[in-house]
Amino acid sequence: MVLIDDPTKTAPPPSATDSSFEPYSDAEPAPPPEYDAGPSHDGHIELASSSTPLLPAGVDPGEAPPPFSVYRPHFVVTAAGNTYSHDPHLNDDGEALYRFLLSQSHVRPTMEILVVGTHSTTTYVESVRRDANGHEHVTRQPRNETVTDFNFRIDLTKLLNPPPEFYTSPDDEPAFRGEMYRETMVGGKKKVAGIGGLYERMAWRAERNRRGQQPWSWKGQSSKGSRTVREWADEFCASKKVLKEFEYKKQIYGWDLKELERLIQRTAQNAFYHGMVQVTFPQTGTRIWIRPDTHLSRMLSITAVKVVLWLLLIYPFMLLYKWYWPTGGGKWNVAGEGWTYTVPTAQGLRPVSMQQWYGVWERRIRNAVEERVKSDEVLQTIEDYRFPDGLVTA
Numbered sequence: 001m002v003l004i005d006d007p008t009k010t011a012p013p014p015s016a017t018d019s020s021f022e023p024y025s026d027a028e029p030a031p032p033p034e035y036d037a038g039p040s041h042d043g044h045i046e047l048a049s050s051s052t053p054l055l056p057a058g059v060d061p062g063e064a065p066p067p068f069s070v071y072r073p074h075f076v077v078t079a080a081g082n083t084y085s086h087d088p089h090l091n092d093d094g095e096a097l098y099r100f101l102l103s104q105s106h107v108r109p110t111m112e113i114l115v116v117g118t119h120s121t122t123t124y125v126e127s128v129r130r131d132a133n134g135h136e137h138v139t140r141q142p143r144n145e146t147v148t149d150f151n152f153r154i155d156l157t158k159l160l161n162p163p164p165e166f167y168t169s170p171d172d173e174p175a176f177r178g179e180m181y182r183e184t185m186v187g188g189k190k191k192v193a194g195i196g197g198l199y200e201r202m203a204w205r206a207e208r209n210r211r212g213q214q215p216w217s218w219k220g221q222s223s224k225g226s227r228t229v230r231e232w233a234d235e236f237c238a239s240k241k242v243l244k245e246f247e248y249k250k251q252i253y254g255w256d257l258k259e260l261e262r263l264i265q266r267t268a269q270n271a272f273y274h275g276m277v278q279v280t281f282p283q284t285g286t287r288i289w290i291r292p293d294t295h296l297s298r299m300l301s302i303t304a305v306k307v308v309l310w311l312l313l314i315y316p317f318m319l320l321y322k323w324y325w326p327t328g329g330g331k332w333n334v335a336g337e338g339w340t341y342t343v344p345t346a347q348g349l350r351p352v353s354m355q356q357w358y359g360v361w362e363r364r365i366r367n368a369v370e371e372r373v374k375s376d377e378v379l380q381t382i383e384d385y386r387f388p389d390g391l392v393t394a
Helices: 088-092 094-104 195-211 229-238 257-270 295-300 303-311 315-324 354-370
Strands: 074-077 083-085 110-130 136-155 165-168 182-186 189-192 243-252 276-280 287-290 329-339 342-345 348-351 374-378 384-387 390-393
Touching: 088 094, 088 229, 094 229, 094 243, 094 287, 110 257, 110 354, 136 354, 165 229, 195 257, 229 243, 229 329, 243 295, 257 276, 257 354, 295 303, 303 315, 315 329, 342 390, 354 384
Parallel strands: 083 287, 136 374, 243 329
Antiparallel strands: 074 083, 110 136, 110 276, 165 329, 182 189, 243 287, 342 348, 384 390
């Protein structure tokens, strides 16, 4: 079973490689942090004018926002590495929102491989009791324990090199397109998705992630939506709904993770390990949320406040307001960017296949299993990838 999750750990803060998008602090300007920089829980980004913006792959230069005056939207990075903002300008100006998403496309998500080997042991606990006649009776109770034999991590983030590729969900895929229920696009107009379509969507999304297919693929067909990210940003900003939300995804694709899990488990078996090997692929920094600049919306962004509202039985009424009031809530979860595995070469970025990567790492993984490595440190190796025109070390 492939587990893809967002563990609660500190992720790298937003950074930028283009001088047009330099983070700043209220105290004094600071250079952009590296991808490996330390944690951050609050941040700003300066959206300065630029005549030659670096656009993500697949973005038409005609869609690039024109130069305009400097604006500094405020955003927050959570402990899980995700980003949210209640900046009023990002809720009212589609151009500012689109430019903010462009700037965030330089901040790559993180991905690791976590390999854990365990085995179960049974111990017996003896207890002695005396009966009324003074005789001793010994009972043995079995107790099962799980012992961790090895636990190590491999970082894949270094293979995620910008720029990513912008996309919108295919028209046929049920998605949140401004309402509290999923819709499709038919002839340029929205249509409520049926119940059958929702189950079909859930099954296909799981299969798509497992196979490592492009996040804009649908039922085996690779086709992006008819509307662009900029058009959805304009629609979101034009909406007057009180509890609207724009969700932007950063998705990683390109490798069959189920097959990679099987390869790692087979390598552990070849190292004469007979316990249970669990392989997971934790990811962080994969979501950006834009929400209104209101007290109510800011309160609902705090998990503790939502828990209290649930306990007070207030939150259910707020859900009814979001779902059924015309100006209540609305979700836009239809846009994102795709990241794939690459290494820089003299000819530019070159894709790295799972087989190429595993050919380099198989021996290192086997050694870690044999040595029973238990460490929070990331495994290291010399990563030479073989291409037709020579070797490349990432």
